[in-house]
Amino acid sequence: MATVVYAVGDDVSTDVIYPGRYMATVLPSETPQFAFADDGAFNAELRAGRISAGSVLVAGKNFGCGSSREQAVSALKGYDLVIVAGSFARIFLQNSINLGLRVVSAPGVAASAGDELAFDGASVINVTTGTTVPLQELPAARQAIIDAGGLIPYTRTLLLDRNRAVSS
Helix, strand or coil: EEEEEECCCCCEEEHHCCCCHHCCCCCCCCHHCCCCCCCHHHHHHCCCCCCCCCCCECCCHHHHCCCCHHHHHHHHHHHHHHEEEEEEEHHHHHHHHHHHCCCEEECCCCCCCEEEEECCCCCHHHHHHCCCEEECCCHHHHHHHHHHCCHHHHHHHHHHHHHEEEEC
């Protein structure tokens, strides 16, 4: 089970996730400090290390809309958050796959901070409220990239495996 640490509504923009004034900071090791910078309380919890890896951020529809800024994804990945949303903006979803951010699309998901969620492979179960919603699985190839930690680790593994096969 995973605990919901933050819940937001529909159409959360990358400007909210990673404000534009921090765009000069692009290193994945530095971007996390600016995640949700305009929500001082949540940002402080993240920066102080009081949010456990694998904790869940729940959102409504169209999470990550607004721009193509990859920093919004790297900021969330830096805390090893799982993002469960009704749906994701197309570019945000692709950036999430490329960087290995764990995302779960579950139309109709509803949860509040403090709720406990369980995942059974086909659905998201809000253990606190007793509700279950089906999840929309990513295609296997896209999920494999996330599971590998992103496109670069995924490609590195494929190339190393291919080189081992050729050497054998």
